[in-house]
Amino acid sequence: MPISYGNASELLSGVRGRDVPAGWQGGLPFRYHVGPGPVQARVRVTDDRVTEGTKLIHDTFGIVRGSELPDELVIIGAHRDAWGPGASDNVSGTVSVLEAARAVADVVRAGHRPRRTIVFATWDAEEWGLIGSTEYVEDDSLRLLRGAVAYL
Numbered sequence: 237m238p239i240s241y242g243n244a245s246e247l248l249s250g251v252r253g254r255d256v257p258a259g260w261q262g263g264l265p266f267r268y269h270v271g272p273g274p275v276q277a278r279v280r281v282t283d284d285r286v287t288e289g290t291k292l293i294h295d296t297f298g299i300v301r302g303s304e305l306p307d308e309l310v311i312i313g314a315h316r317d318a319w320g321p322g323a324s325d326n327v328s329g330t331v332s333v334l335e336a337a338r339a340v341a342d343v344v345r346a347g348h349r350p351r352r353t354i355v356f357a358t359w360d361a362e363e364w365g366l367i368g369s370t371e372y373v374e375d376d377s378l379r380l381l382r383g384a385v386a387y388l
Contacts, residue, residue, distance in 0.1 A: 293360035295368045298337050300356075303349035309380070311355045311387045312336050313369065315362030330358055336388075352385065 245264050256268040302308065314329025337356040359368035373380060 291361075293368055293371075295360055295372055296358045298356040300340055300344060300350060300354045302351055302353040304351045306353050307383045308352040309355055309384045310350075310352050311357060311384060313355075313357035313359060313387065315359040315368065317360055317363050326362075333358055353383075 241264070245266075248264060248268060249266050251269045251271065253269045253271045256270055261268050312333050314326070314333045316326055316330050333356055340350065340354060340356075343350075357369075357372065359366075359372070361367035362369065
């Protein structure tokens with residue numbers, strides 16, 4: 237299960253013992269160690285991911301066309317999928333996109349338009365190798381190269 241930089245730092249900084257081989261040293265700002273001494277362990281790893289075949293994925297978009305610079309794009313995006321239960325990884329970004337869309341919709345309903353086009357996007361299959369956002373970029377690369385000014 238992936239963990240954050242902060243959690244990894246907290247967990248690993250307290251480990252004492254022999255220094256790890258140079259090739260094991262990662263990017264956290266302290267020396268890595270392995271336990272109090274040699275350890276024998278039996279580990280069982282189960283991979284239940286589907287690695288063959290295809291699956292239909294769905295990216296979702298909401299677009300508010302800009303009033304003065306409609307060909308310039310501000311993209312606000314996040315992925316929707318997650319490896320496991322819980323909400324912090326995927327839902328925090330999705331909620332941010334939805335709240336930004338709600339706020340912009342309120343402004344548009346009040347009669348105002350953004351100068352640039354705003355694209356609200358949520359990506360599917362991020363956990364499987366950034367597939368949803370990659371497909372969007374590959375399918376619309378020329379427009380993005382010419383007009384994307386920000387991705388949030």
